[in-house]
Amino acid sequence: MRRIVGLALAVVLAVSVLPWFSLSSILRAKTLSSAPAPMQLKVGDSAPDFTLRDQNGKEVSLKDFRGKKTVALAFYVFAFSGG
């Protein structure tokens, strides 16, 4: 009887612990995938057009400069921070 209880306990333990391991590995994989993916655009590609408002409310599009100027497009993380 004691052996059967011991066996049952072992089974219960295995069933409850195993999913925990697979869950933690799933969580770990999820954490890894939230790291910034490498940029898809590369040198030689066409730059995607956009129309956005500047600090004075004026709309600016990339295509405004087509055939006229080189554009240095500088993405920054946040206003009121360095860079």
Place this chain on the structure above:
Amino acid sequence: MQAFQQSLAQLEAANTQVLGVSMDSTFANKAWAEQIGVQFPLLSDWGGETTHRYGIFNPKSKAPRRTTLIISPEGKIKYIQQDTAALDPADTVAVCTRKPLKE
């Protein structure tokens, strides 16, 4: 962006338009532009559509990664710099002032 402002005359002399972009609001950009004396457009990508289209959204900061792209008058990407390397516009100035960019 302060560093780009300091290089603005050089870049403009090389027929280059500087455009800053972030996911800040127009109002935040206006206040910041006034505070640091930036004279080029700071564009508001509110919602992040352009940031996502360029593939540079950082889910950790929920903001764009610091990225500079040089785009030729024909609309082609000529140069890309990212993260801390993109803080100093020296390379951007070098690329833009070297020669008129050709396809």
